[in-house]
Amino acid sequence: MDCLDVADLLLSDEREDDPLVDQHVADCPSCAHIAQGLHRLDRVLTATLLIAPPFELQQRLAQIALDAAKPQTPPWWRQLSQVNLTQWFAQRPQMIAAQGLATVMLALASWQIFGWVSTFQPVVGDVGYAMELVAASPAVAYLGSFQIDFQSLGIWSVVGMIGWAVSENGPVGRRIAASGLKLP
Amino acid sequence: MPEPSPALVQRAQAGDPEALSALVQSQQTYVYSIAMSLMHNPADAADMTQEAFVRLMRSLGTYRAETKFTTWLYRLVTNICLDGLRRRGRPVESLDEPASTQAGDEAQTAGQRLADTDRWTQPEQEVTLRESASEVRAALNDLPAPQRLALTLHYFEDMRYEDIAETMHLPLNTVKSHIRRGKERLALALSNPAEEESWTA
Numbered sequence: 001m002d003c004l005d006v007a008d009l010l011l012s013d014e015r016e017d018d019p020l021v022d023q024h025v026a027d028c029p030s031c032a033h034i035a036q037g038l039h040r041l042d043r044v045l046t047a048t049l050l051i052a053p054p055f056e057l058q059q060r061l062a063q064i065a066l067d068a069a070k071p072q073t074p075p076w077w078r079q080l081s082q083v084n085l086t087q088w089f090a091q092r093p094q095m096i097a098a099q100g101l102a103t104v105m106l107a108l109a110s111w112q113i114f115g116w117v118s119t120f121q122p123v124v125g126d127v128g129y130a131m132e133l134v135a136a137s138p139a140v141a142y143l144g145s146f147q148i149d150f151q152s153l154g155i156w157s158v159v160g161m162i163g164w165a166v167s168e169n170g171p172v173g174r175r176i177a178a179s180g181l182k183l184p
Numbered sequence: 185m186p187e188p189s190p191a192l193v194q195r196a197q198a199g200d201p202e203a204l205s206a207l208v209q210s211q212q213t214y215v216y217s218i219a220m221s222l223m224h225n226p227a228d229a230a231d232m233t234q235e236a237f238v239r240l241m242r243s244l245g246t247y248r249a250e251t252k253f254t255t256w257l258y259r260l261v262t263n264i265c266l267d268g269l270r271r272r273g274r275p276v277e278s279l280d281e282p283a284s285t286q287a288g289d290e291a292q293t294a295g296q297r298l299a300d301t302d303r304w305t306q307p308e309q310e311v312t313l314r315e316s317a318s319e320v321r322a323a324l325n326d327l328p329a330p331q332r333l334a335l336t337l338h339y340f341e342d343m344r345y346e347d348i349a350e351t352m353h354l355p356l357n358t359v360k361s362h363i364r365r366g367k368e369r370l371a372l373a374l375s376n377p378a379e380e381e382s383w384t385a
Contacts, residue, residue, distance in 0.1 A: 048320040
């Protein structure tokens with residue numbers, strides 16, 4: 001290994017595990033000098049290339065970080081422990097009454113549905129009996145009594161569309177407005 | 185340590201103000217240094233640094249830890265600076281230009297060029313690196329952009345050649361070559377005034 005090879009390796013920064021280079025540098029004053037110079041260059045460059053931003057910029061960057069921060073919401077179980085339930089209920093009597101009523105209605109509805117369901121005894125494999133059960137069910141009775149007057153529905157739909165067309169957003173209404181025609 | 189911990193990055197992604205501040209504080213010097221190495225101008229570098237952190241805050245949620253956080257951030261800064269140079273109508277040196285075309289004489293190895301310089305090879309003569317910041321910066325400014333950026337990243341703590349290559353989108357050997365050529369040119373320019381004059385000319 002000659003001095004040129006060593007100078008090459010010293011520049012490459014990949015000589016740390018090479019005892020031959022270290023030995024050569026220790027024995028050769030010229031290469032030791034180059035190594036020392038490069039070491040000083042490293043120090044100079046480390047100090048020069050790493051540049052701290054000016055103070056004003058640091059302040060602006062800190063503000064950017066603050067602006068980007070979102071308000072921290074604690075998890076729901078931690079929020080629950082912070083709630084004073086007695087005070088919370090005392091401040092909302094209407095809500096408690098409404099929720100109590102809703103609970104009672106839900107219980108009654110469940111009871112009713114449970115009664116309907118338990119009326120029927122399912123028979124596996126008997127399709128005819130199953131169809132009879134479906135026909136006798138309250139749902140079918142309700143649907144059967146639900147009449148839709150398609151004729152009235154159609155007429156009122158046409159009336160609605162005509163109304164929209166002559167309104168200020170409809171195609172006819174927009175033309176009337178654009179023509180400057182004033183209604184009496 | 186420039187590389188922030190994964191826990192800090194996750195807290196910052198969740199919007200924790202302390203984590204965001206810590207992240208900005210730990211990275212601002214490195215980001216500004218990259219911007220300075222590409223923009224050459226403190227005002228432009230400050231603008232680019234600010235833009236980089238604004239974009240970082242916007243896109244922090246998209247970081248998926250597939251690469252190192254610093255590699256991801258430094259690549260973002262590099263791209264912003266290159267865009268900034270284009271927007272300002274300033275010449276943009278391609279980062280993937282091979283080092284050999286920028287360093288001149290290919291017949292000599294780096295070691296030969298370095299060893300040929302009298303000041304380095306004569307131990308009795310004191311090596312006087314001109315260490316004033318302005319002279320070093322002037323010598324750095326004379327380097328081609330890829331060498332300057334590669335050197336800047338190289339002197340960041342813990343920045344490996346592989347990370348530099350990923351940041352610059354360059355092959356590993358090209359990055360090694362840029363760093364080597366950059367150091368060699370700086371060593372020559374800073375150790376020998378006549379040599380530096382020839383570089384700056």
